[in-house]
Structure formats: structure tokens, C-alpha cells
Amino acid sequence: MTKALKGVRILDFTHVQSGPTCTQLLAWFGADVIKVERPGVGDITRGQLQDVPNADSLYFTMLNHNKRSITLDTKNPKGKEVLTELIKQCDVLVENFGPGVLDRMGFPWEKIHSINPKMIVASIKGFGPGPYEDCKVYENVAQCTGGAASTTGFRDGLPLVTGAQIGDSGTGLHLALGIVTALYQRTMTGQGQKVTAAMQDGVLNLSRVKLRDQQRLVHGPLKEYSQFGEGIPFGDAVPRAGNDSGGGQPGRILKCKGWETDPNAYIYFITQAPVWEKICDVIGEPGWKTHPDYAKPPARLSRLNEIFARIELWTMTKTKFEAMDILNKQDIPCGPILSMKELAEDQSLRATGTVVEVDHPTRGKYLSVGNPIKLSDSPTEVKRSPLLGEHTDEILRQVLGFSDHQVAEIHDSGALDPPRKQAAE
Ligand code: COA
Numbered sequence: 001m002t003k004a005l006k007g008v009r010i011l012d013f014t015h016v017q018s019g020p021t022c023t024q025l026l027a028w029f030g031a032d033v034i035k036v037e038r039p040g041v042g043d044i045t046r047g048q049l050q051d052v053p054n055a056d057s058l059y060f061t062m063l064n065h066n067k068r069s070i071t072l073d074t075k076n077p078k079g080k081e082v083l084t085e086l087i088k089q090c091d092v093l094v095e096n097f098g099p100g101v102l103d104r105m106g107f108p109w110e111k112i113h114s115i116n117p118k119m120i121v122a123s124i125k126g127f128g129p130g131p132y133e134d135c136k137v138y139e140n141v142a143q144c145t146g147g148a149a150s151t152t153g154f155r156d157g158l159p160l161v162t163g164a165q166i167g168d169s170g171t172g173l174h175l176a177l178g179i180v181t182a183l184y185q186r187t188m189t190g191q192g193q194k195v196t197a198a199m200q201d202g203v204l205n206l207s208r209v210k211l212r213d214q215q216r217l218v219h220g221p222l223k224e225y226s227q228f229g230e231g232i233p234f235g236d237a238v239p240r241a242g243n244d245s246g247g248g249q250p251g252r253i254l255k256c257k258g259w260e261t262d263p264n265a266y267i268y269f270i271t272q273a274p275v276w277e278k279i280c281d282v283i284g285e286p287g288w289k290t291h292p293d294y295a296k297p298p299a300r301l302s303r304l305n306e307i308f309a310r311i312e313l314w315t316m317t318k319t320k321f322e323a324m325d326i327l328n329k330q331d332i333p334c335g336p337i338l339s340m341k342e343l344a345e346d347q348s349l350r351a352t353g354t355v356v357e358v359d360h361p362t363r364g365k366y367l368s369v370g371n372p373i374k375l376s377d378s379p380t381e382v383k384r385s386p387l388l389g390e391h392t393d394e395i396l397r398q399v400l401g402f403s404d405h406q407v408a409e410i411h412d413s414g415a416l417d418p419p420r421k422q423a424a425e
Helices: 018-028 077-089 109-115 139-145 168-189 199-206 208-219 273-283 297-315 320-329 340-345 347-352 392-399 404-413 420-424
Strands: 009-013 032-037 067-071 092-095 120-125 194-198 251-255 266-270 334-336 355-358 366-369
Touching: 009 018, 009 077, 018 032, 018 067, 018 092, 018 120, 018 168, 032 077, 067 392, 077 109, 077 392, 077 404, 092 168, 109 120, 120 168, 139 168, 139 199, 168 194, 168 199, 194 199, 199 208, 251 297, 266 297, 266 320, 273 297, 320 334, 347 355, 392 404
Parallel strands: 009 032, 009 092, 032 067, 092 120, 120 194
Antiparallel strands: 251 266, 266 334, 355 366
């Protein structure tokens, strides 16, 4: 079967997490992704959080599947020549360098566009134009500046960052959508364009419901927040709401059987209005179906703590999976809190390719998250990440069409060697 992005060639200048997430997705959809790395060094994550000595880390391998790796010193004159040829042969350049790096390398947009007018140049930066545009940014900075941290956690505690990498992987996803959209527009215009995704913007986009609540706040208290039922006044900014549901259907994380010893023996329980009567029956409060304090959603809003405490008395008599079984049969929305261990062992996620086992020549077998986006006519096969510079000669010959003599010349130029400073270290 052919792949959706077959024939699309990506010049991948990404590193760490945000950019590599994007190019890995494009590779999974069938693009030929050529990762350009600094000779001798490579993507810094190859050596970060290493669990197996002298093997590429899981940090790197899990973000760089299905790519080819070429090492090239783009500050070396011959390296610049090779890069120019690569720009001619590729459809998209993707980068998440710090601000100004591509310009300092001697390849600003204008130059790239003049070398290859069809090339799409896609960039992730921490911030868009404005006071912070020159700042370097990592995941948690984006979570803090994009509105996620100020609205995550408990009202009386510190702002919290989430484990989900919404700044890095989230922005990578945004960029991937921008790239395929620009590729589509190019089919009509024949022209490349700049695609940019700022991490702050990406996080704010994912925190959209909180900007909704910020504006609702002007018109009165947010009645679905626990704070309302507790009689605590609201300030002028959206508060942290603990595990309150972000939507109009109140929800909470509740203890299940075994919670005293198992940190994940909990379930998320949503008191969706259309199934309220079923909830009353399940938890053994049939009187609540008609009682004026509980029967209708507006009456319940000031009593959510009491209501969830009562529901919890029921969930604590069941394991999270037993509770899930009973509630699902009644169409009551809920979800067990699954640990990473449980997810790693989940056979249905293995069956769909969302969790995959990959073999790697230096580190052996490991688990990864496969492509979460399934295309019926473009199935994803997850292939191991490349070793540093594994495909350098192959790319010089096959993609750029260089002869043995030219390849030897490039080797002699030092463009494929580690910069002198690093070599000395
Ligand atoms: N050959 C020669 N030099 C190379 C090279 C190559 N193949 N690839 C990279 N370099 C050089 C660059 O030219 C640059 O040098 P310069 O500063 O002298 O111009 C340097 O390596 C890389 O700079 P930078 O991207 O700023 O890396 P960093 O390690 O200092 O900062 C980040 C890392 C992530 C903070 C920064 O890249 C950033 O803010 N990126 C944008 C936001 C982002 O994606 N953040 C999330 C990352 S998960």
C-alpha cells in the first residue's frame, strides 16, 4: 500500500522534542525525512537521560523513528554547499532552532526561497513576534506562559505543569498540520511559504476553554467550579480548579477500592445530566432523582462536594475496572486512572499500533508510542531511529546524486567531521 506523503522530502533540522515530534509524524505518513545533525554530536537528546550505556537514549529513539540521519557541519563552507543542494532537493525544511540561528547559519528565508521557491520553511519558536521573541524556550516555560500552569493544580496550591508535553509535542502537532496545509496550498500556487508555530500559542490553543472561562467570569462566578459550592469568592483571573471537569458536565477523580496503597486506584466520574437518574440508582440514592435539591443540574451545582462524596462512597467499594464496567453499561461517562505500567501492558493498544515494540541495534528492544493518527489507506510501520550519520553517504549519493569523487571531496573538506572544539574535548 502506498503512503499518504510518499514523494515528499523533508529536510529535518529539528532537535530535542517539539520539532522531532512533527517530523516523526510526517515520516510515519510516508515522507522521506532527512535529519541533519552536527557531526560527532547529533541531536543533544541522543545522550540525554541515557539508560543503556553508549546507546541512543529513549528520549531520542522515541522521537526519531522512520528518519534518515546525515551529519553535516553547516558552518563549514563545503557543508553550506551541500546544504544548498539539499534545499534544492527537498520540499520542506523544518527547524526548531533558537531564534535567529538559521539566519546566523547564512540561510534566512529569503535565501532559501531564492534557492528553491517551492520550499516550505516550517519553524517552531517559543514565542511569536513580541517582547519575548528572542527567548529560548523549553516545555515547562511554554506551559507556564501559555495559560496551562496558571489554570492547573489546586486553588490553594502552586501552579502546576502537566506530564503531557503540550508545549513540545503539542506544538509539533500544530506545525505538522501547518506543513501539510502548506503542501496542499502549494499544489495550487506552486510556491512555498513560511509556516510558524509558537509554543506559547500552541499551549494557549490547548487551554482555549480557560480563556472561555476568563470571559464568563466577568458575568458572575463559575458555578461548575468546586470553589462556587464552597462559597469561596472568585478573583479577577480564572482560578485553578483541581480535578473539576473543564466542561459543563461536573466531574471529579474519586477513590476506588485499594486507593490506600495503590496511587492509581481512582476513577474519573462525570455526572452527565442525561444519565443522572441512572447514577442515582447505581449509587443507591434513588430519592435524588426527584428531590428538588438534586434532581436538576442547577440545583446540584452548589452541592457538588456533597454529591461527589456520596458517589465516592460507592466507587470505594469497587476497583476502578469494576466501576468502569458497571458505569459503562449504564452509559455513564467515566475513566479509570491508568498508570504508565498499565498502558505499556495494554494489549488493545498494542493491537492498534499505538504502543509498539521496536528493535534497535545498540539498545535492543524497547516500547514506543506509535502513530496515534490512523489512516485507512496509509498504514504506519514504525522503524527504528537512525544512528548518528548512518545515512550520510547514502544521501549524498542517492538524494544529491554525487559521484564517488565528490563524496570523497566532501569528506576531505571536514564538513562531515566534528567541529574542532568538540573533537578536542
Ligand atoms: N552544523 C553546525 N552548527 C549547527 C548545526 C550543524 N548541523 N546544527 C545546529 N548548529 C548550531 C546552530 O547554528 C546554533 O549555533 P549559533 O547559536 O552559533 O548560531 C546552535 O547549534 C544551536 O542553537 P540552538 O538551537 O539555539 O540550541 P540550544 O541548545 O542553545 O537551545 C533550545 C535549545 C531548544 C532552547 C532552542 O533551540 C529553542 O529555543 N528552540 C525553539 C523552541 C523549541 O523548540 N523549544 C523546545 C525544544 S523541545
